[in-house]
Amino acid sequence: MKCEMCHKAEAETAIRKGVEADAQELYVCQACARKAARRDAAAGTQAPVPQSGSDGMPPAPLMGMILDAAFEIVGRAISLSEPSCPVCGILRDEYRKRSRLGCPACYAAFAKELDTAVFELHRATQHVGKTPEKAKAAWQRQQLENALNDAVQGQRYEEAIALRDQLKKLAEQEGRQGEAV
Amino acid sequence: MMLSLDPGVHSKKTRAGIPADDIAMRCRVRLARNLADERFPDWATEHDRERVFGKVREALHAEAPGFRVESVAAFEEQDRDVLFESHLISKDLLERAAGGGVAYAPDSSICVMINEEDHLRIQGFSAGLDMLGAWQAADALDTRLERHLDYAWTPKLGYLTACPSNVGTGLRASGMLHLLGLRLVGEIESVVRGLERMRLLVRGIGGEGSEAAGQIYQISNMDSLGSDEAAIVRRVTRICAEVVQQEYNARARLIQESPMVLLDCLARSLSVLQNARLLATVEALEFLSAMRLGASLRLFTRLKVADVDKLILLMQPGHLQKGMGTALTSDERDERRSEFLRRKMASVRLKC
Ligand SMILES: [Zn+2]
Ligand SMILES: [Zn+2]
Numbered sequence: 001m002k003c004e005m006c007h008k009a010e011a012e013t014a015i016r017k018g019v020e021a022d023a024q025e026l027y028v029c030q031a032c033a034r035k036a037a038r039r040d041a042a043a044g045t046q047a048p049v050p051q052s053g054s055d056g057m058p059p060a061p062l063m064g065m066i067l068d069a070a071f072e073i074v075g076r077a078i079s080l081s082e083p084s085c086p087v088c089g090i091l092r093d094e095y096r097k098r099s100r101l102g103c104p105a106c107y108a109a110f111a112k113e114l115d116t117a118v119f120e121l122h123r124a125t126q127h128v129g130k131t132p133e134k135a136k137a138a139w140q141r142q143q144l145e146n147a148l149n150d151a152v153q154g155q156r157y158e159e160a161i162a163l164r165d166q167l168k169k170l171a172e173q174e175g176r177q178g179e180a181v
Numbered sequence: 182m183m184l185s186l187d188p189g190v191h192s193k194k195t196r197a198g199i200p201a202d203d204i205a206m207r208c209r210v211r212l213a214r215n216l217a218d219e220r221f222p223d224w225a226t227e228h229d230r231e232r233v234f235g236k237v238r239e240a241l242h243a244e245a246p247g248f249r250v251e252s253v254a255a256f257e258e259q260d261r262d263v264l265f266e267s268h269l270i271s272k273d274l275l276e277r278a279a280g281g282g283v284a285y286a287p288d289s290s291i292c293v294m295i296n297e298e299d300h301l302r303i304q305g306f307s308a309g310l311d312m313l314g315a316w317q318a319a320d321a322l323d324t325r326l327e328r329h330l331d332y333a334w335t336p337k338l339g340y341l342t343a344c345p346s347n348v349g350t351g352l353r354a355s356g357m358l359h360l361l362g363l364r365l366v367g368e369i370e371s372v373v374r375g376l377e378r379m380r381l382l383v384r385g386i387g388g389e390g391s392e393a394a395g396q397i398y399q400i401s402n403m404d405s406l407g408s409d410e411a412a413i414v415r416r417v418t419r420i421c422a423e424v425v426q427q428e429y430n431a432r433a434r435l436i437q438e439s440p441m442v443l444l445d446c447l448a449r450s451l452s453v454l455q456n457a458r459l460l461a462t463v464e465a466l467e468f469l470s471a472m473r474l475g476a477s478l479r480l481f482t483r484l485k486v487a488d489v490d491k492l493i494l495l496m497q498p499g500h501l502q503k504g505m506g507t508a509l510t511s512d513e514r515d516e517r518r519s520e521f522l523r524r525k526m527a528s529v530r531l532k533c
Contacts, residue, residue: 014224088224100221101344103219104333107348121345121346121406125407126406127406129339129349130320134331134332
């Protein structure tokens with residue numbers, strides 16, 4: 001599908017135009033999404049800010065302040081041209097305004113800022129508690145795949161073979177677990 | 182008029198006689214969960230949200246076949262209000278577009294919101310301060326659903342959520358407490374401040390700003406990362422139990438030290454409810470809150486706490502209209518609400 005704003009590039013993301021009731025969803029390319037976000041910010045008419053969560057979290061402005069403070073600290077180290085999550089495409093500015101991330105991958109994409117924000121919010125940095133086995137295996141697989149890619153690109157073939165064997169083993173384990181369920 | 186109860190006898194009687202549930206009304210534990218390869222609902226397209234709804238519905242059908250799974254868009258307006266007023270779902274969910282859904286157990290002890298702020302919000306409910314029970318129910322369902330869903334989770338941040346304030350366990354445990362006694366002795370502000378210093382969130386139910394309408398407060402954990410689920414649940418339970426004790430002490434002190442303040446509050450509230458011709462929801466809640474305190478202290482004839490709790494639910498817009506079987510304007514509702522409460526309060530008398 002083509003971008004609904006420039007009608008040239010391929011649409012990759014959805015933005016909302018207008019307010020609340022008559023908000024309209026447009027499918028646009030990254031460049032147009034960025035343009036729209038900048039225009040909205042300038043006009044002060046960006047998408048409605050989500051209100052405080054259903055269960056009593058600080059209202060969005062307060063959350064915004066916490067996030068802002070986090071950015072203040074690490075923001076300078078990050079160039080403004082480093083813009084978006086590679087998976088969902090949202091810009092740092094966008095999620096700051098709405099205090100909501102775009103997708104789970106945003107946590108990796110904006111890790112530097114979020115680490116600070118997470119600590120501000122929870123006074124902790126490390127999860128303790130429930131570990132979903134399937135998700136944990138998926139995470140391990142992802143780590144191994146990333147390392148394997150690195151090793152191949154760096155032409156470290158011995159390392160790559162070892163990683164490939166680990167991946168195989170992981171897949172076998174999952175297969176067995178899958179049968180057991 | 183003399184207050185005819187012996188404070189000593191009364192407080193002993195109430196210590197044994199008032200179940201803690203008079204103050205701790207109910208509790209809830211929710212788990213925020215998201216699917217690994219989907220955008221969070223606020224950034225998702227309608228199409229994305231509907232796909233997520235489909236995945237979650239399938240998982241629920243497989244693991245919780247007794248649950249009703251419904252799309253919010255399919256609800257009549259009154260039904261939405263009824264679910265919201267029953268605290269099963271949030272206003273947030275109702276305001277969201279396509280793909281918003283709700284699944285609940287036949288006894289309403291568990292409710293899953295789909296595509297609210299997160300893809301899933303699994304909520305367990307229980308009476309009083311049984312947060313452990315509410316958590317265990319939600320946790321068990323979560324474990325079963327995970328067989329069918331690929332959750333977003335990392336070893337460092339735990340469950341990944343749309344807002345960083347919920348990462349880690351994704352767990353929020355909250356107790357709903359009726360704290361009118363603390364208000365009447367002028368201590369509610371300091372209690373709330375103390376709770377906030379302990380990193381608990383305090384929010385009024387149905388009120389605007391920090392003042393809770395009817396002095397019904399929801400107290401919950403601020404931090405979801407860094408402690409495990411059981412520890413969070415136990416901590417919130419323990420602190421809520423301490424607040425219940427403080428409220429209990431405040432009530433005992435009211436009876437002993439300023440019974441007229443208490444009786445005046447109860448008498449005024451009863452006469453408004455028996456005579457008013459127009460009552461808005463928040464207003465009615467204030468007076469019913471006083472009735473609830475009086476009922477808990479057994480100062481009214483023919484009125485129990487459970488009766489008042491029922492009225493608090495039934496007088497709200499959705500329930501009221503459902504009861505009348507028709508949609509009403511806001512002015513009509515205020516009139517019908519006052520009629521309804523006048524009828525229910527007609528035979529209630531203050532004992533002293
Ligand atoms: Zn474009
Ligand atoms: Zn993202």
